[in-house]
Amino acid sequence: MNASAVERLSPVLRPVRAGNGFEEALEQILQVIRLGLVADGERLPSERELAELLRISRVTLREVLKVLQEQGLVESRRGRYGGTFVHTPRTAPDSAELRRRVTDVDVEDVLRFREVLEVGAAELCAAHELTADQSGRLREALAATEDAPLADYRRRDTLLHLALAELSGSPSLAERYAAVRATVNELLDCIPLLVRNLEHSQRQHTALVEAVLDGDPDGAREMMREHCSGTAALLRGFLG
Amino acid sequence: MNASAVERLSPVLRPVRAGNGFEEALEQILQVIRLGLVADGERLPSERELAELLRISRVTLREVLKVLQEQGLVESRRGRYGGTFVHTPRTAPDSAELRRRVTDVDVEDVLRFREVLEVGAAELCAAHELTADQSGRLREALAATEDAPLADYRRRDTLLHLALAELSGSPSLAERYAAVRATVNELLDCIPLLVRNLEHSQRQHTALVEAVLDGDPDGAREMMREHCSGTAALLRGFLG
DNA sequence: GCTTTAAGGTATGCCGACAAACCATTGGCT
DNA sequence: AGCCAATGGTTTGTCGGCATACCTTAAAGC
Numbered sequence: 001m002n003a004s005a006v007e008r009l010s011p012v013l014r015p016v017r018a019g020n021g022f023e024e025a026l027e028q029i030l031q032v033i034r035l036g037l038v039a040d041g042e043r044l045p046s047e048r049e050l051a052e053l054l055r056i057s058r059v060t061l062r063e064v065l066k067v068l069q070e071q072g073l074v075e076s077r078r079g080r081y082g083g084t085f086v087h088t089p090r091t092a093p094d095s096a097e098l099r100r101r102v103t104d105v106d107v108e109d110v111l112r113f114r115e116v117l118e119v120g121a122a123e124l125c126a127a128h129e130l131t132a133d134q135s136g137r138l139r140e141a142l143a144a145t146e147d148a149p150l151a152d153y154r155r156r157d158t159l160l161h162l163a164l165a166e167l168s169g170s171p172s173l174a175e176r177y178a179a180v181r182a183t184v185n186e187l188l189d190c191i192p193l194l195v196r197n198l199e200h201s202q203r204q205h206t207a208l209v210e211a212v213l214d215g216d217p218d219g220a221r222e223m224m225r226e227h228c229s230g231t232a233a234l235l236r237g238f239l240g
Numbered sequence: 241m242n243a244s245a246v247e248r249l250s251p252v253l254r255p256v257r258a259g260n261g262f263e264e265a266l267e268q269i270l271q272v273i274r275l276g277l278v279a280d281g282e283r284l285p286s287e288r289e290l291a292e293l294l295r296i297s298r299v300t301l302r303e304v305l306k307v308l309q310e311q312g313l314v315e316s317r318r319g320r321y322g323g324t325f326v327h328t329p330r331t332a333p334d335s336a337e338l339r340r341r342v343t344d345v346d347v348e349d350v351l352r353f354r355e356v357l358e359v360g361a362a363e364l365c366a367a368h369e370l371t372a373d374q375s376g377r378l379r380e381a382l383a384a385t386e387d388a389p390l391a392d393y394r395r396r397d398t399l400l401h402l403a404l405a406e407l408s409g410s411p412s413l414a415e416r417y418a419a420v421r422a423t424v425n426e427l428l429d430c431i432p433l434l435v436r437n438l439e440h441s442q443r444q445h446t447a448l449v450e451a452v453l454d455g456d457p458d459g460a461r462e463m464m465r466e467h468c469s470g471t472a473a474l475l476r477g478f479l480g
Numbered sequence: 481g482c483t484t485t486a487a488g489g490t491a492t493g494c495c496g497a498c499a500a501a502c503c504a505t506t507g508g509c510t
Numbered sequence: 511a512g513c514c515a516a517t518g519g520t521t522t523g524t525c526g527g528c529a530t531a532c533c534t535t536a537a538a539g540c
Contacts, residue, residue: 003515011276011293012268012271012272012277012415013268013269013272013290013293017267018485019486021261021497022496022497028252031252032252035252037252044518046516046518047505047518047519048516048518053410056497057498057499058498058499059243059498059499059520060496060497060498062518062519063497065518076505076506076517076518076519077506077517077518077520078505078506078517078518078519079504079505079507079514080505080506080507080508080514080515080517081506081507081508081517082505082506082507082515082516082517082518082519083517083518084517084518091419106411108410109410109412109413110412112364112408112409112410112413113410113413114361114363114365115354115413116356116357116360116363116408116410116413117360119353119360120356120357120359120360121356122521123356124352124356132303135516168356169348169349169351169352170348170349170352170353171346171349171352172349172353172420173349173352173353173356175252176416178252180412234496238494249487261527261528262526286486286487287487287488287489288486291538296527296528297527297528297529297530298528298529299490299527299528299529300526300528302488303527305488316488317487317488317535317536318487318488318489318533318534318536319483319485319486319487319488319534319535319536319537320485320486320487320536320537321484321486321487321536321537321538322487322488322489322522322535322536322537323487323488324488377487386507388498413540424524450484467488
């Protein structure tokens with residue numbers, strides 16, 4: 001087989017899974033933690049439930065949890081009302097870890113893809129009628145970011161954006177957004193949280209949700225684009 | 241563990257892989273065929289190369305090829321200059337197959353996600369300078385669609401869009417687009433190819449590439465959106 | 481027409497993920 | 511105090527996918 005044919009296919013033919021099935025499960029649980037779907041101190045589902053959700057055996061799942069435990073990300077307690085508890089580190093990543101993250105991920109790729117997904121989601125949300133339930137959920141998520149303690153801001157911000165992605169009406173989009181956002185959060189953990197940016201961000205959130213609820217796709221799109229560019233510029237500045 | 245916590249996580253915690261690793265490989269090779277990356281009568285990479293690309297053993301790969309062979313999608317020939325040849329069926333899918341496809345895929349999800357990715361890709365392409373190589377590649381792909389025989393139009397159209405996605409500068413975006421486009425093609429195979437639509441489509445392609453090469457993101461975006469809406473309306477009309 | 485070479489086809493032994501069953505620990509409930 | 515239920519922890523045997531090595535086929539090239 002000549003080389004060019006292989007080259008033509010390689011964008012599609014990725015390795016079927018990176019390493020063993022175990023690594024994929026690890027990645028997914030890390031994603032849950034990075035997204036803050038389970039907050040610091042909260043409990044993951046029981047091993048039996050997690051294993052079923054991920055469709056892996058409990059034995060393999062426990063291998064994954066063991067790794068997370070060794071890294072201090074979770075802690076297990078036995079007995080009734082026990083479980084696996086998330087324990088996110090309070091300390092910023094050291095410079096070696098920082099360098100690892102920046103070299104491991106293609107920052108430009110992530111930022112671009114994120115913007116495309118978020119902008120698309122915002123536009124989709126504004127373009128179709130939301131049910132009262134959905135509007136309520138969005139408003140709630142926005143309100144939660146407004147009165148967030150500084151330490152929990154990133155988490156609630158993530159949940160707001162995740163809600164928007166889910167309300168886009170495209171489960172595939174929401175799924176990819178969750179994945180890419182987990183990576184973005186890992187990058188954001190490498191740079192300082194500036195209160196000034198945070199206030200700016202909050203104004204954009206409000207305007208964004210307003211545009212979505214008003215059914216103004218163009219407005220929602222441009223607001224979201226601005227919002228994303230802001231984060232992107234920040235990250236490029238600190239990491240580039 | 242209460243049910244709501246599980247519910248909160250389930251958007252992220254998908255099964256780690258649908259079935260065995262074998263099925264994932266099957267899906268990827270099907271994707272190559274559906275995208276037309278290997279045209280009718282052309283050869284796939286050798287088993288040894290494919291196995292390495294997918295990072296699966298040759299034994300498992302051969303299981304996959306056996307399935308494809310049984311469905312008449314590929315044909316293997318031994319000896320030097322042999323190989324595994326793609327043999328796409330000329331006959332339209334029967335009504336049972338059609339029903340299966342429409343129930344198996346969430347058509348709204350696919351169409352929305354596709355539009356978000358394509359529109360985003362077009363905008364990104366127009367927003368950054370393309371190298372002479374890249375511009376050339378785009379022009380070539382466009383030219384190929386212009387003088388395409390009817391039977392090969394869909395394939396060249398796919399390659400043009402794929403090129404655009406790759407030139408977006410976000411490999412993640414390109415990868416997701418490839419996946420979603422494979423599904424779109426499967427749906428398109430269920431409906432008739434109308435020459436009138438095709439001509440319209442071709443005019444849009446020209447305008448789109450022009451906007452991209454002119455560095456006009458807004459123009460590219462709107463052109464692409466129109467282009468996607470057209471296909472979407474067609475599919476919704478026939479399948480909805 | 482023989483050799484070479486690149487491809488598909490086959491056989492063997494190993495290891496990791498799995499399912500299933502069981503043990504150990506904890507805290508609430510009676 | 512004792513029981514119960516829900517959780518993490520452990521053991522065992524099975525099986526699918528793996529690497530590896532080898533066999534068979536067919537066309538190019540001398």
